[in-house]
Amino acid sequence: MQIIEVKEQSAIKAFHQVAQTIYKDDQNWVQPIMALEDATFDPAKNAFFNHGEGTRWILMDDEGKTVGRIGAFINRNKAYTFQQPTGGCGFFECIDNQEAATLLFDTAKTWLADRGMEAMDGPVNFGENLLNWGLLAEGFMQQGFGMPYNKPYYLNLFENYGFKIYFKQYSYHLNHKEPFPERFWKIAEWVAKKPDFRFEHVRFDNIEKYIQDFIKIYELAWARHDNHQSVNLDDIRGMMKIAKLIADEEFIWFAYYKDEPVLLFGMIPDWNQILKKLNGKINLWNLLKFIWYKKIRTITRARILLMGVVPKFQGTGLESAAFWHLDKMMQRKLWYEEVELSWVGDFNPKMMAIYTSVGSVPAKTHYTMRYLFDPNATFERAPMLTKEAREKNRES
Numbered sequence: 001m002q003i004i005e006v007k008e009q010s011a012i013k014a015f016h017q018v019a020q021t022i023y024k025d026d027q028n029w030v031q032p033i034m035a036l037e038d039a040t041f042d043p044a045k046n047a048f049f050n051h052g053e054g055t056r057w058i059l060m061d062d063e064g065k066t067v068g069r070i071g072a073f074i075n076r077n078k079a080y081t082f083q084q085p086t087g088g089c090g091f092f093e094c095i096d097n098q099e100a101a102t103l104l105f106d107t108a109k110t111w112l113a114d115r116g117m118e119a120m121d122g123p124v125n126f127g128e129n130l131l132n133w134g135l136l137a138e139g140f141m142q143q144g145f146g147m148p149y150n151k152p153y154y155l156n157l158f159e160n161y162g163f164k165i166y167f168k169q170y171s172y173h174l175n176h177k178e179p180f181p182e183r184f185w186k187i188a189e190w191v192a193k194k195p196d197f198r199f200e201h202v203r204f205d206n207i208e209k210y211i212q213d214f215i216k217i218y219e220l221a222w223a224r225h226d227n228h229q230s231v232n233l234d235d236i237r238g239m240m241k242i243a244k245l246i247a248d249e250e251f252i253w254f255a256y257y258k259d260e261p262v263l264l265f266g267m268i269p270d271w272n273q274i275l276k277k278l279n280g281k282i283n284l285w286n287l288l289k290f291i292w293y294k295k296i297r298t299i300t301r302a303r304i305l306l307m308g309v310v311p312k313f314q315g316t317g318l319e320s321a322a323f324w325h326l327d328k329m330m331q332r333k334l335w336y337e338e339v340e341l342s343w344v345g346d347f348n349p350k351m352m353a354i355y356t357s358v359g360s361v362p363a364k365t366h367y368t369m370r371y372l373f374d375p376n377a378t379f380e381r382a383p384m385l386t387k388e389a390r391e392k393n394r395e396s
Contacts, residue, residue, distance in 0.1 A: 001067070001100060003107050006056045012038060014058050014066040016280070019093045021066075022151065028142045029149050030272045031280030037091065040126050041071065047237070051077045053115070054126045056091060057107055059100055068094035068101065072108035073126035074115055083380065084118035084372060090132065092123045093150075094157060101157040109373060119372045121166060122158070123148065130305045134169045134343070134366030141364070144303040144340045145271040147171065148366065155367070163369035167382035170352065171342035172360035176330055180323065184357050188320035197318075198259070199325050202252040211237060213254055213261035221264075221308035250329050251302065255318060264308045265322045270301035270340070297335040304341045307351070319354050348385045 006015050016034050023029035041056055043049035054073030061067045071091040079085050089108040094101045112120050125132040131146035135154060143149045179185070192199065202210050247268045255263035274293045278286045293299075309318055330336055341360050344351045345368075372379055 001062065001103055002060045003057050003103060004060060006041070006058060006069075011058055014060075015056065015069050018058065018066040018069050022093055022095065026151075028140060030142060030276045031278075033275065033282060034280045035282050040091075046126065048073075048075055048126050051075065052079075052126070055111065057104070059094070059104055061100075067097070068092075068104050070094075070104040070108050071126065072111045072120070074112065074117060075126070079117065082119070084374075084377065085116055086119040086121055086370070087112040087115070087117040088124040088126065089120050089122040090124045090126070092154070094154070096151070096153045096157075098157060098160055102161055105161045105371070109371070113373055118374065118377075119370055121368055121370050122163065123150075124368065134368050137168075137365050137367050139171070139364030142272065142276070143364070144171075144301060144342060145268060145275070146303065146305070147340075147342055147364070158369050161371065162375075163371045164379055165381070166368045166370035168346040169343035169366040169368060170346065170362055171340055171364040171366070172344075172355045173363040174339040174341060174358060174360035176327075176337055176339055178359065180327065181357065181359055184320055184359075185324070187317045188324035191317040192321035192324045196258055197321070198256045199321070200254055200256075201250045201329075202254070204249060210252075210254065214264060216261050217254075217264045217308050217310060220310040220312075253322060253325060255322065257313065262310045262313050263318050263322060264306065265326070266305045266307075267302050267326070267339070268305060269299045270303055271299070273299045273301065300335055301338045301340060302336055304339060314350070320357070323358055345382065345385075347382045350385070 004011055006012055016037070020031065039045040041054055046054075048054075052073060052075045054071060056071035057069065058066050059068035059070075069091060070089055072087060072089050074087040079087060089105070089112075092104065094104060108122075109120060123133075123135055132148050134148055135158060136143070136148055136150050137155055140149075140152060180188070191197065247266070251267040251269070253263075253265040254261055255265075274290055277293065278289060307319060307322065326339075330339075339360075340363070341355045342364070343366060344355060346352075368382075370379070
C-alpha cells in the first residue's frame with residue numbers, strides 16, 4: 001500500500017472518490033460539498049491557517065485503488081491548552097481493514113509528532129467544532145448538516161489503533177409539532193417579557209456589530225472552560241462568512257440585558273435535505289436545482305449549532321426565553337417540523353438538562369477520540385465545563 005499526499009488534481013479527485021465508493025449503497029450518507037472540503041486545506045480560504053497548518057493524504061492499495069484517506073492539522077491557538085500538545089486528524093474514510101487504517105493513522109501521527117505534538121484528536125475538523133466533529137457511534141440515520149456520518153466499523157478501527165473516548169457528544173431531536181412542557185413555557189414567557197431584556201436576531205448588513213457581541217459573550221460564557229482559548233477575530237469573521245451562506249438571519253439570536261449582550265443562540269436549516277440530491281457538486285444545473293428545492297420547501301428540519309449564556313445569567317431561565325422566541329419565529333415557518341439540538345458534550349450536564357427540559361429526546365451520539373503518542377502517559381477524559389465542577393468531582 002502507498003500513502004500519497006494530496007497536492008495534484010488527480011489526488012484531490014481520488015480523495016473524494018474514496019468516500020463515494022465506501023458509501024455507494026448507504027442511503028443515510030450525504031455527499032458533502034466537495035469544494036468546501038477542499039477549502040479546509042486551502043490557506044487562502046481557511047482562516048485557521050493564520051495560526052496553524054494542515055494537510056491530507058490518500059491511501060492506494062497494491063492494485064492502485066484508493067482505499068482510504070485522512071487529514072491532519074494543528075490549531076496552534078488550542079494545541080497547547082491540553083496536558084499534551086494536541087493536534088487533530090479528520091476527514092477519515094477507510095475500507096474495513098485495520099492494516100489500512102493503521103497506516104493512515106500512523107501517517108497523521110508522524111506528521112503531527114514532527115511538529116511537536118504528543119497527542120491527536122479525531123475525527124475532528126480544521127476549524128470550529130460546530131461542523132464535522134466526532135465519530136458517529138449511535139443513531140445511524142441521515143445526519144443534519146455539518147454532523148459527521150461514518151460506517152459502524154470505524155469505531156473498531158479507531159479503538160484497535162489505540163484511540164480512547166475523550167468526550168461523548170449528544171444530539172437531541174425536538175418535534176416542533178408538539179408543544180413545549182407547560183412549566184417550561186411559563187418560565188420562558190416570564191423571562192422573555194422582562195423589561196430589561198431585549199432579544200433580536202442578526203442582520204447581516206450590520207455583521208461587525210454582532211461579531212463584537214459574539215466575542216463579549218464567548219469570553220464570558222466559555223472563560224471557565226478548562227481548555228478555554230481567547231477568540232480569534234479572523235476565525236469569527238470566517239464563521240460569519242459561512243453563516244451568511246448557510247443560515248437564515250432569523251435563526252441567529254442575541255439577548256441583551258440593559259444593552260449588554262448576554263446570550264447567543266444559533267441555528268441553521270438542514271441543508272442536507274437538499275444536498276442529498278446534488279451529489280456534492282456546485283455547478284449551474286445544481287444551483288438551479290438547489291433554488292428550486294428551497295423554493296418548494298424541501299427542508300423541514302433545522303439544527304441548533306450553539307447556545308451560550310454569560311455566567312451571571314446562567315440558570316435564570318434566559319435559555320428558556322431563547323426557545324420562547326424561537327417558537328414564535330418558527331410559527332411563521334410552519335414547514336419546519338423538527339429541530340436538532342447538536343451537539344452537547346457529556347462534560348456539560350447543565351446544557352443537557354436544558355435540552356431535556358424543552359421536551360427533546362436523545363437521538364445520536366458521536367465520540368471525540370484522543371490518542372496519546374506515549375503509551376505510558378496517563379489518559380484523562382475531558383474535564384467538566386468549569387474548573388470548579390471538575391475540582392468538586394475529584395473531591396467526591
